[in-house]
Amino acid sequence: MSETQDRRMIVAITGASGIVYGIRALEMLRDLGAEAHLVMSKAAERTLMEETDISLKAVQALAHTIYPVKDIGAAIASGSFRTRGMLIAPCSIKTMGEIATGVTTSLVSRAADVVLKERRRLVLMVRETPFHTGHLRTMTSLSEMGAVIVPPVPAFYTKPKTIDEIVTQSVARVLDLFGFNHPDVKRWREAEDQAPS
Template identity: 40%
Template sequence: MKIIVGISGGSCAIYGVALLQVMKQLDIESHLVVSTMGEHVVNHECGMSLDELKQLATVTHDNKDLAAPISSGSFRTDGMVIIPCSMRTLAAVANGISDNLLTRAADVVMKEKRKLVVVPRETPLSVIHLENMLKLARMGVTVLPASPGFYHHPANLEDIIAIMVGRTLDQLGIDHQLFRRWGT
């Protein structure tokens, strides 16, 4: 598989980091693009530099490079995840504003009818946020809020992260053993 991973400036950057780590373990080709604020949040929340983050991806692309392969529909991928997805990025994607590589790649994934999963992290949600999420959902985008369940009885932060990363992988049809499923 070949998956684009976008990390934007919403809190919960650890989900994006953990997704890249799991994809690397599962030998899934990842194409990483990080917004300026995404880089800041990864550093602030995870204590990780952009260079360290890039080591987790198969390929990295500069967010300013609108000529990167992932900006074209002829570059075949199996989908894209924006994790976390800031409200600015969500609004840009919902309204077709392709002013950087992250939003252009999402636009391409949608126009090519490939799987797009956005993991928004904001609270409370305004009417504008909800309308943008509804707009994306109506276009076939999976909106997967960063809202982990607790029926798994997570023992620590790693368990909570595993639940959200696992649910994200589920949306892409990727098998994993990150958490115990309901009824098992």
């Protein structure tokens, strides 16, 4: 894989609450010099309006390439388009269910299906609570297929003082799963372990 292909990441944003996770992922990938390929569901556009004061154009400007959610002929719909993997942040239950069944009705679920079949990393920041048994069974099925399920659960050992710090830490840990090391991630006892004795 070339250096450009190794820096490519698919980022999907769906309509679940927590759109800030997807936006922060785009910001952090940009900081790292990654090539973010973005697809947003129509419900995500609605959530963006409900949860933030950020415009759709401003979010899209964070990406290298933007794809319409109905464009099933897009580059990211093919396994021949090589990427490091795909992050869905946040991931709705509807999207999770589509991926698990292989019944792909949009570019989000189609691209995720491709990532799975090519044995690349697929990470779902599933944003729902509580989970019923059907949700849990779907997550188990996806895990068995190779996906990584990462509900955005805060890490309080970092002693966050703001919501922004919580979001940044959650997204930075997710980017770890793709081999990206963002300087804003706080690691358990790492500073202590590296301190001179």
